[in-house]
Amino acid sequence: MSADLRALIRDIPDFPSPGILFKDITPLLADAAALDAAVHGLAELARPLSPDVVVGAEARGFLLGPALARELGCGFVLARKPGKLPQETVRAEYELEYGRDALELHADAVGPGHRVLVHDDLLATGGTGRALCELVGTAGAHVAGCVFLIELAFLGGAERLAPHPTAALLRYDAG
Numbered sequence: 001m002s003a004d005l006r007a008l009i010r011d012i013p014d015f016p017s018p019g020i021l022f023k024d025i026t027p028l029l030a031d032a033a034a035l036d037a038a039v040h041g042l043a044e045l046a047r048p049l050s051p052d053v054v055v056g057a058e059a060r061g062f063l064l065g066p067a068l069a070r071e072l073g074c075g076f077v078l079a080r081k082p083g084k085l086p087q088e089t090v091r092a093e094y095e096l097e098y099g100r101d102a103l104e105l106h107a108d109a110v111g112p113g114h115r116v117l118v119h120d121d122l123l124a125t126g127g128t129g130r131a132l133c134e135l136v137g138t139a140g141a142h143v144a145g146c147v148f149l150i151e152l153a154f155l156g157g158a159e160r161l162a163p164h165p166t167a168a169l170l171r172y173d174a175g
Contacts, residue, residue: 005041006170008034009150023150023172025121029063038169039064042119042147043071045167049145051117053077053110055136057103057128058084060121064149068119077109077116079132090138094131096124103131110141123148123168126160133164 008028015022028034042064046054055077056065062078069076082091082102089104110116118132123146133143143164151158151168158166 005034005038009170023122023152025060025063025149035067038149039067039071041169042068042149045169046072046117046119046145046147049117049147049165050115051144052115054117054119055079055105055110055132056119057132061119061128063121065119068117068147072117074117077105079103079105079135090135092131092134092138094127096127101128103128103135105135105139107139110136110139112140114141115144116141117144118146118164119148121149123151123157123161123166124155126155126157129157129161129166133161 005028008031010024010027012022012024028038051072051074053075054065054069056062056079058080066076082104085104085106088107090107091102091104093102116136118129120128123129129146136143145165146161148168149170151171153171153173
């Protein structure tokens with residue numbers, strides 16, 4: 001399965017800025033069998049973590065996150081760019097490979113007793129994942145673990161998410 005999914009991911013050099021090798025997952029999403037395999041594979045990684053809810057980062061965490069939540073039988077919570085959520089929010093800022101950004105979560109989206117699965121399409125340096133974990137903790141919930149479609153292991157993102165269990169369906173050990 002992983003080899004078929006990997007074949008549907010395009011490398012786009014110098015996007016969104018020079019020196020970045022972007023992993024384009026749109027061909028994978030366009031292939032019904034691959035999309036199904038990706039969601040099923042992510043769910044198999046996440047199921048042992050027993051999450052109550054999946055939280056995904058805008059915008060690419062929204063692509064597979066709701067389908068993953070449905071497969072796991074739990075809800076999905078949006079982590080959005082600042083100013084996009086209508087209720088009171090909690091906020092975390094983070095560094096990207098190519099800049100700085102922030103995410104917000106409705107303050108009441110998760111809380112004490114919730115086991116939250118952090119999800120995004122790609123784990124690179126861990127900035128986005130770490131911000132999601134911070135948001136979950138600020139809201140009083142427990143990070144059950146982190147699951148990604150792709151991990152760029154050579155950038156060390158999983159280490160930045162410790163001590164949270166972290167897994168990815170596809171792993172790239174070199175750029």
